[in-house]
Amino acid sequence: MPRPILATIHPQAIRNNLACVRRAAHEAKLMCVTKANAYGHGIEHAFEGLRAADGFAVLELQEAQRLRSLDWRGPILLLEGVFEPRDLELCSRLGLWHSVHCDEQIDWLAAHKTQVPHRVFLKMNSGMNRLGFKPERFRSAYARLNALPQIEEISFITHFSDADGPRGIAHQLEVFLRTTQDLPGERSVCNSAGVMSFGADARARNDWVRPGIVLYGSSPDYPQRTAEDWGLQPAMTLSTKVIGVQALQAGDTVGYGSTFTADGEMRVGVIACGYADGYPRHCGTGTPVLVNGVRTRLLGRVSMDMICVDLTPVPDAGMGSEVVLWGRSPSTGVVLGIDEVAAAGGTVGYELMCAVAPRVPVVSDEDLNKMPKR
Numbered sequence: 001m002p003r004p005i006l007a008t009i010h011p012q013a014i015r016n017n018l019a020c021v022r023r024a025a026h027e028a029k030l031m032c033v034t035k036a037n038a039y040g041h042g043i044e045h046a047f048e049g050l051r052a053a054d055g056f057a058v059l060e061l062q063e064a065q066r067l068r069s070l071d072w073r074g075p076i077l078l079l080e081g082v083f084e085p086r087d088l089e090l091c092s093r094l095g096l097w098h099s100v101h102c103d104e105q106i107d108w109l110a111a112h113k114t115q116v117p118h119r120v121f122l123k124m125n126s127g128m129n130r131l132g133f134k135p136e137r138f139r140s141a142y143a144r145l146n147a148l149p150q151i152e153e154i155s156f157i158t159h160f161s162d163a164d165g166p167r168g169i170a171h172q173l174e175v176f177l178r179t180t181q182d183l184p185g186e187r188s189v190c191n192s193a194g195v196m197s198f199g200a201d202a203r204a205r206n207d208w209v210r211p212g213i214v215l216y217g218s219s220p221d222y223p224q225r226t227a228e229d230w231g232l233q234p235a236m237t238l239s240t241k242v243i244g245v246q247a248l249q250a251g252d253t254v255g256y257g258s259t260f261t262a263d264g265e266m267r268v269g270v271i272a273c274g275y276a277d278g279y280p281r282h283c284g285t286g287t288p289v290l291v292n293g294v295r296t297r298l299l300g301r302v303s304m305d306m307i308c309v310d311l312t313p314v315p316d317a318g319m320g321s322e323v324v325l326w327g328r329s330p331s332t333g334v335v336l337g338i339d340e341v342a343a344a345g346g347t348v349g350y351e352l353m354c355a356v357a358p359r360v361p362v363v364s365d366e367d368l369n370k371m372p373k374r
């Protein structure tokens with residue numbers, strides 16, 4: 001028997017989440033972000049839930065190729081553009097849109113021989129200070145691009161640093177809109193937090209929004225609002241089983257470093273999941289876990305291949321009982337939000353879903369349902 005750990009993807013939940021963003025985005029088009037292998041869900045699995053997208057945004061050429069081999073003929077944007085000149089050949093061949101954030105990328109385009117002129121998204125550094133042209137350099141970059149025969153259409157893009165926080169987006173949005181105001185072209189500024197919180201404002205939503213995390217069912221502004229508050233459903237369930245049970249007496253300790261000590265008799269379930277599966281090692285005693293759909297808590301330290309959990313609230317649990325680390329319990333439908341687990345480990349849902357390790361099999365529940373029954 002294989003080790004029981006499994007990541008199950010729920011395309012129906014992704015469809016639901018896409019519909020939530022669609023409502024928040026009004027008439028803006030959705031460029032669904034599937035970088036990092038669709039935030040760990042697998043591009044092929046996520047695509048099943050994202051067929052209603054207007055476009056996709058990815059980081060790597062290989063991700064764009066995978067979307068094209070799924071027969072996606074619509075827009076695909078390379079969020080960071082090309083990393084070297086010869087990448088432009090594949091952009092021509094696959095009809096990819098790409099960001100242009102620096103002078104070197106314009107040099108490469110100027111030297112690129114292509115039959116098909118490209119659509120590019122000129123990126124502004126409106127305050128995040130990662131990629132993009134500063135506002136004072138933006139219009140000269142535009143003029144240079146606009147003069148190139150390799151360019152068919154120029155759109156404008158920027159990224160917010162605080163769409164989910166108290167600082168907000170106004171300072172960046174003002175700079176972006178002011179600098180681009182008389183330039184012809186489509187605009188895109190909002191990520192998930194931006195569209196969910198500010199999508200009602202036409203100046204904020206613009207032509208294209210770029211949702212990522214909401215599609216996968218994690219709240220873009222946790223803990224202010226939870227995934228449930230937003231109407232989002234978990235797109236991934238990380239599940240496993242109890243593979244051992246220990247009966248403890250008062251004074252017994254659990255795991256490396258003996259960080260948990262029992263204060264009376266109790267039963268402990270040992271479960272097949274550890275940090276080598278991508279479960280965060282920083283999650284300590286008290287982190288929520290579902291056993292047979294009942295909320296209980298992690299005990300002691302996370303080790304490489306195992307975690308221990310308190311079976312006190314689930315007296316009927318034992319060897320082989322269902323365990324959910326995050327997502328939806330298949331037997332009961334109870335949900336444990338990935339954001340809650342992430343917060344217990346001092347991180348965000350994004351990191352947990354992206355970090356599911358290669359040794360964890362990833363399946364789609366729709367594929368499972370399609371398998372012939374014996």
Ligand SMILES: *Cc1c(COP(=O)(O)O)cnc(C)c1O
Pocket residue numbers: 033035079159190191192193210211212213214220
């Ligand atoms: C990752 C990314 C997004 C999506 O961000 P979420 O917070 O996951 O919605 C949007 N735009 C850019 C430029 C990105 O890099």
